[in-house]
Structure formats: structure tokens, C-alpha cells
Amino acid sequence: MPNIRIFSDDAGEYTRLLEGAGLPAAVLMPAGQSLSECEIAFGEPYLVATSLSQLASLRWVQSTWAGVNPLLDPALRRDYILTNVRGIFGGLMSEYILAYLLLHERRILARLEAQRQKRWDSTLTGTLQGKTFGLLGVGSIGAELARTAKFFGMQVRGFTRSSEDSPDVDQYYHDGALPEFAAGLDYLVSILPDTRETHKLVTASVFACLPPHALFINIGRGSALDEGALDQALRTGQLAGAVLDVFEQEPLPLEHPFWSTPNLIITSHSAGPSFPADITRLFIENYRRYTAEEPLLYQVDFEKGY
């Protein structure tokens, strides 16, 4: 009877969902009980990390997030199985990307301003059709974004370390071909995770390859972006706009220049909302596998970081 401990800002909802699912033989540990008996930790990586040293019986951590960086610190123990969330964010990320591309192309804020002025504004708006969409990183989320971009009639380029798995990417680029990848993109979307290889991959020289009407969107991790370079590109008009969901430091500090950078939209790390019902479904499937001693879904390689 493995003890399960929930480490989450939504602990109440997760408890209700797990109790409702009636996990066989599972023991949901109340908050007060000794952490040393916890065998399975289920929750946000940054919360699990703070208790990691006390979890003497720990064998498995199921993250409620895709990003598990707080648990990858080499100073922390790695003597357990770490699984994260995959496969359910693609659709939500697609909604997010579509929402902000269309906000831009369909001139929604200008239309709302016209309405406030009681002004009939039927000027032509843009369209996604025929645009070129560039993905920095093509994993399971990227493949879903590529599928969405094709659905709306866009050309899709993908920049990856090696894999070429998505059939919806029209052209792949690798290694030194970042300038060729970026040249002429209408939209550049980063879904890069936080790894050594992706650290500050998006720099001034990448923005210099984009046309001035381009949009940059970051829904991966803030560490992949040189934030000063983006601020500069937006202030000088080298880039038409940017939408950032992730930052080097979160929450974004009050004194950060991004709060007043022109043509920058900030969305507070909410592009891929973790709906507890979805995450719980994944946990329950993994719990079934755990008790049946089958391999767990979405195991993280501590070295690679994903």
C-alpha cells in the first residue's frame, strides 16, 4: 500500500479527484503526517524539491507540470523515478498560439478601440493563410503546433537537435542552420526546454534574421532567450511584437524592463494550463502501471533534462 503525498497549490482539488477515482490500495497522506513514509510524490516540481531530502521512502515523483527543472539540480538526489506531463499540453498550447497570432493578424485591439470610439472600422485585416511559422524545438507539443499551423494554411519550419518526427513540419533545420531557419519567418515560436544546449539560444543575431513584421512567441522556458536582446529589438522596431509566457525569473520582477517594453505581451506562465482533471487522469494511469510493475509513462532523463 504505497503512501501518496500531494505537493500542490491545488492540493484540495487533487485530493478530491483522487478520492473520487477511488485508487485501490492507495493511501493519501494527510498534510501533517511524517514525510519519511511517502513513497509517491505527486505535485509541482518546485514544491516537491523543497521536501526532497525528507522523503526517505521515495520511489516515484509524478510532476503536475511538463517542466521539472527544480528537480534537475545536480546537487539533488536522483534515486527515484521522475515522470512529467506530456501529451496533454499540445492542444492547449495550440489554442494559446492561435489566440495571440489572431489577436495580431485580425487587429482585435484596434477593432476594440474603434468600438470604444463608436467608429465603424471595416478596414482589411490580415490572415494566417500563407504565413511561415518557425518552431524552435519540435517535441510532442511542437508536433501539435505544427499540425495546427498546417490546418490554418501556414508553411512550417522546425529547428531541432536531431529528430524529424513531425509529418507537419515542411522543412527541418539543425545545428548551425539557425540563421537560415529564421530568415523570412513571419512567426518564430520557441518551445525549447531549459537545458545546457538551449541556454540563450535566441539572441540578437536571431532577431536580425527575422523580417521587421515578425512576431516572436516564447512558451518554452525563459532561459532560452536573451531577454536584453529582445527588449532592444522591440524598442528599436527591429521586430513587430512579442508574446512571452515564460521568463528567466518568475514571477517577472516588478523592476524588469519588460513591463514597459513596447509591443510586448506578457502572459504569466499560463499558456499550457494544468487542468487537475487532465493531470489526475495521467497520474492514475501511471499509478496503475506502478502497482502492476509496468514501465511508467513520460519518464524524465535527469541528464538530458526532459
Add this chain to the structure above:
Amino acid sequence: MPNIRIFSDDAGEYTRLLEGAGLPAAVLMPAGQSLSECEIAFGEPYLVATSLSQLASLRWVQSTWAGVNPLLDPALRRDYILTNVRGIFGGLMSEYILAYLLLHERRILARLEAQRQKRWDSTLTGTLQGKTFGLLGVGSIGAELARTAKFFGMQVRGFTRSSEDSPDVDQYYHDGALPEFAAGLDYLVSILPDTRETHKLVTASVFACLPPHALFINIGRGSALDEGALDQALRTGQLAGAVLDVFEQEPLPLEHPFWSTPNLIITSHSAGPSFPADITRLFIENYRRYTAEEPLLYQVDFEKGY
């Protein structure tokens, strides 16, 4: 050598596009020349209508719009072939619907307000997944909207006079089943044309069937909506919001209550922008058919109105 006359607010661009296409044997009539020699009229229906009585040689009108109502007045002549634009608005309308559904579900305006206040707002937003999407009218545009709704994981209902052509509509409703169709919809989208049958089809009793969190969107024609009933439903909170692209009177008069109705977004008849390059491609294909004496694409039945 049939004379072609352009009747359009974008006459300059259409002239350039047609000259660039080098229509064989076509004569583009300059603006000053006698209308009586014009055999083919190409342009906005309301502009063609004002000259209709002078077009003694008229044999064919190609509308640049989908809606051709100004030419359907029974007092006007009908001794010519009328063709409209179809097949190219589905994708653009899908972008529009997605843009406004996501503006709502992903709480974009609330996020922008948080940013103005330098406030980190990572509260959960909604999603389109699992929502129920109801289409009033399922023609070629409706079929494309249904395909898009399915792509984003929605359930799709369709209300039509008779046809059940779209494979992406999960359930069809007809005739007296309007209340059953509307009950429980998250989103109600009207793409109804302006005909006798659709006149004020969307009334207070339809809004009464919708749940209070529902959104109503009209991208068909304004005549299909009882505008007073919508105003009332929004002011009393019976409905969460509405997005209107079309109105009984356009441009919307300055004194119209809609300019100050709460939770109403107005978009000035721009949901399906007529990009001249797209319209010209269709005209050129129809011109080829006209000179080859083949049947023209998208002929309008003056009686049915579409």
C-alpha cells in the same frame, strides 16, 4: 470581346490584378465610358445595383461578396446571370471565430489589464476542448467552421433547413427543433444568409435556451437576429457575451444601443475579408467559363437568395 466594368471600392487594385492576369479578349472599360455597352459587371452588389437600370447589354454580374442582397430586390431586373463568392471565406471565417472564442476563453483582455498593472496573473484560463459549438446554417462556410471546431476538440451541432452535408457536424437539427438545438450550447454561431426564412430567427426564446455562460456570434446577416432581444439578454446577464460582425443597418448608426451594450464586441462587417487577389482568381476562372460557354461557378438563385 465582352466589355467588363468594375464596380468596386477597390477598383484600382482590381484593375491592376486583371490587367496583370492579361485576360484574353477582355476589355476593361474606363470609368467614363457609356454603361450601356457593359456586358459583364464585377464588383460590390450595392454598387452594381445603383447602375443596374443603365446596363443595357448586361449578361453577367460577378459579385465580389458572398452576400448579394442589394441585387435581390424583386423590383430590380433579373435578366442576367448573378454569381457570388463562395469557397474562399471558410478559412477566414474560421480564423475570426477562433480569434474571438479564444479572446474569451483564454481571458486575453484580463491578462492585458494585469500586465498594465504589472501584475503576475497566472490564474487558470478556459479552453475550447470539450465545448459544444452550435451552427445556425451549415453551407460551405459552416462546414469549414465545423471542421475547425472538431479540430479543437469541440462537439458540433448544426441547424439547417434540410441539408446534412458536413461530416464534421455531430448532430443535425431542423425546423421546430431550434430549442433542442440551442439547449446547453457553449457557443452559438449564426452564419444565416438574409432570406425570408431566416428573418429574425434568433429571438429572445433562443437566448432563453442557452446557458448563462454562452457566447453568441453573428457572421451571417444582421436580419437573422432580433437585435433588441440580444441587447436585453446581454443587459440582464442572461448571456455572457456576443460578437457581432453584421447588423440590420450597416454601418451601425451612431445612436444604436449596441455601441454601449455590455459584453458586446462589434467588428464592422470584416469577419470574412474579401482579399482582391482571391476574388480575382475566382472571377478569372468564371470569365474563362463564360467565354467557353461553360456553366459559371456559384450562380445565385434569385428566388432562394443564395
